[in-house]
Amino acid sequence: MQRCFNALCSHKKYGSAPKNPRWNDNKIERSEEFKNIISAADCKKLVALIRLILNHEKEQQNAGKHLHLSDERFLKEAEKMVTEEFSLVLGIDRDEVMKMVVSA
DSSP states (O other), X not given: OHHHHHHHHHHHHHSOOOOOOOOOSOHHHHHHHHHHHHHHTOHHHHHHHHHHHHHHHXXXXXXXXXXXXXXXXXXXXXXXXXXXXXXXXXXXXXXHHHHHHHHO
C-alpha cells in the first residue's frame, strides 16, 4: 500500500503522471486490456485506468452519449480496489480518496 500511496503522491510532487493507457475503440481488445489491469492490481495502472475511463466518460457525455456498460463496470471495480485500500490505510473517506485520484 505504501508503494501505491507513493505512486499517487509522486505525481503531484514531480508534476508527472503515470503513462496513461490510450483509449482503444475496439471493445473486445479494450475489455481484455482492462481485465489485465484489474487482475494485476498495480496501483499506478489502476489510477491511470480510472482517469482514462473518466475522461472518456466526459467525452461521451459531451457528445450526448453514455459510457459503455462494460467500461462502467471496470471503472467501478478499479475505483473499489483503490478506494478501499487508500481509505483503510489513510483513515479517510472513500470520497476523499477519489478526489485525490482525480486531482493527482
